[in-house]
Amino acid sequence: MIKVIIERHDDHSIRSFEISGHAGSGPYGHDLVCAGVSAVSFGTVNAIYALCQTKLVIEQGKNGGFLRCVVPDDLDQATNEKVQLLLEGMLVSLRTIENDYGKYIQIMEK
Template identity: 55%
Template sequence: MIEITITRSDSDYIQSFEISGHAFFAERGKDIVCAGASAVSVGAINSVYALTGVTPEIEQGDGFLRCVIPEDLPKVTFEKIQLLLEGMVVSLQTIEEEYGSHIKITFKK
């Protein structure tokens, strides 16, 4: 199962997210749950960089991705990043609604 943890601040802003595991929905290379979660999460990170110039702290491995948003950003930049990450969450939740036995999202503060 793919497990996703979205960490929010006390103000409910996304500070980081972590994705780990494998969906095991289909064989490697044909797993649409894994492909969808990967595309959405990596696309969000790429969008943050391309649209704001901010490079998040990234850690990657086999079946693992962690992204931490830097602190002390200008307000307008921070707001853009939050919008992009909230869009990522909506997309991941859409995948979870359809394939909940293969992907789970948890929120923590």
């Protein structure tokens, strides 16, 4: 199962997200849930970098199955608002996957 943990600040903005595990919904290399989660999460990280000129603090597992990203604390307000919008969009997409494939992905917020 893929586990997604969203960590929020007191103001409810996203501080970080962590994605770990494998869905196991299909054979390795043909797992549509893993592919969808990877596309959404890496697409969001790349969009933040390209559109906001912002690098998240990233930790990745060597063999896949783990991604943790932290939003820098020193962003100006306008940039942070753009980053937050992209992260909330990612969460909407991940929740859509969870709604259809809840047996393979679980999202938690703290």
